[in-house]
Amino acid sequence: MNIAFSTANIILSKTIPAAETMNIVILGPGAIGKLWAYHLNKAGHRVSLWSRKTERVLSVAVEHKTESLLVQNNNEHRLKEADIILITVKARQVENAIHPLLPYLSQETILLFMHNGMGTTDLLTATLAKYPTLLATTSHGAMLTASGSVAHTGRGNTIIGGLNEKGKQCRFIADVFHHALPNTEWTQDIYQALWHKLSVNCAINPLTAILQCKNGDLAKAQNQAMLSTIIDEISRVMQSEGIDIQKNRLRSQINTVIQATAENLSSMNRDIALGRVTEIEFITGYLLKRARYHNVAVPENEKLYNQVKELERNGITK
Structure with missing residues (x-):
């Protein structure tokens, strides 16, 4: 054709x-x-x-x-x-x-x-x-x-x-x-859909990479407070971007993905485990870039970003 x-x-x-x-x-x-x-x-x-x-x-x-x-x-x-x-x-x-x-x-x-x-x-x-x-x-x-x-x-x-x-x-x-x-x-409006996917990746990928756990482990009680803070920061950046989303609805969407993919290992989890460069720059890194543009504080997501980058520096083999 x-x-x-x-x-x-x-x-x-x-x-x-x-x-x-x-x-x-x-x-x-x-x-x-x-x-x-x-x-x-x-x-x-x-x-x-x-x-x-x-x-x-x-x-x-x-x-x-x-x-x-x-x-x-x-x-x-x-x-x-x-x-x-x-x-x-x-x-x-x-x-x-x-x-x-x-x-x-x-x-x-x-x-x-x-x-x-x-x-x-x-x-x-x-x-x-x-x-x-x-x-x-x-x-x-x-x-x-x-x-x-x-x-x-x-x-x-x-x-x-x-x-x-x-x-x-x-x-x-x-x-x-x-x-x-x-x-x-x-x-x-493809950016609406991309931001919703990005929010899921920002919530799941860095945490599962740092903890070296399955997606479903994020539902455990000991991870709930951190996950809630991460999602709150993501929702504020999304709102600043003009995405119509509330924290509770975003958390529900992310929890649904966590449950549906409970046995999966995220791509960032695998990259860290295998000593590879991750996609953190285009996931949490992009969130941080847009947060700075809108002057939105996202300290928990910034901490995740820095932890993943440190793991990269210490472990990259390929």
Whole structure:
């Protein structure tokens, strides 16, 4: 499928049949990237991967599915034909990962960013202005198993919205992704959805990284006072950002996620355990940046940020 803008940029505002084949390249095939690769392929799209691995073909498998897929990897011809680049690398990797691909892309190629954290696109404003750019957040749970297959640990929802004017005309992409892996919906205000996801990450990820515990352990009595203070600070920053949220409702939403993912280990927990750089700069770091902008005091979140950074400095091995 080749997508083109008219001079009035109206073609992309049309509804594209979800069954029509699109050329999709997934940049960063970790757990979420492979989950989408599998389902988009099964929905009939022409999917390939772009990764740090040198193999020209990679296997993509999802637990409890009857077949694995063999998918092209690092194929420059596929980049040139891409209708969509789905970017699922970690937030800290986005800037370095996207730049090598740009010389191969048409300016009609849709860039869809789907990762934890906020602020990555702020570093790419001039670059992204050339392309229809979308942001997404998903609550689907996924993790890589020892065999390299994907465990789909929890079904969730995906929300997609436009970052720039070209992106806002790509509403049909939500239908494409919903057809592959429900439920996916379009929003006119993607920042509301991203802030709600960020609030969950700010509450869960740093604490579980510092305590080296499962998400469900945050529901224990000894963690409630700290969690309450953290959520109170997050809610005040969100309100300053114009997000309509009250502390009690936010706490209820976060507790729901803690209970639903009780047996999960957060990505930040794993990064600290394995001596890797975390995404703290784009999670709590972004919260602190916006708190300073609004002159909102967030001492507990600042303490978490500093503790995670100290753990990084003491333990980074890769």
